Amino acid sequence: xxxxxxRESGFNLQAVNKVSGACGLGQALPCxxxxxxxxxxxxxxQIKWVINYVQKRYGDPxxxxxxxxxRVPISGKDxxxxx
Numbered sequence: 001x002x003x004x005x006x007r008e009s010g011f012n013l014q015a016v017n018k019v020s021g022a023c024g025l026g027q028a029l030p031c032x033x034x035x036x037x038x039x040x041x042x043x044x045x046q047i048k049w050v051i052n053y054v055q056k057r058y059g060d061p062x063x064x065x066x067x068x069x070x071r072v073p074i075s076g077k078d079x080x081x082x083x
Contacts, residue, residue, distance in 0.1 A: 026050035
């Protein structure tokens with residue numbers, strides 16, 4: 001899980017993708033679906049959201065990370081995302 005969060009947001013609770021609008025530790029897209037504050041008060045909420053998202057969509061962090069790795073790099077650029 002740590003590898004996904006580091007690559008998606010750099011563990012920045014306030015991270016917002018300028019192109020897509022994805023936000024937070026797990027880069028929720030759209031940001032509103034996470035329903036967590038983008039600050040220290042939202043840390044637990046954001047972590048729980050990422051865990052739940054990974055479980056529902058991929059089954060476990062290993063499968064989520066494998067999906068992420070399959071999308072990065074694209075044409076030599078680190079542009080892939082896991083959502």
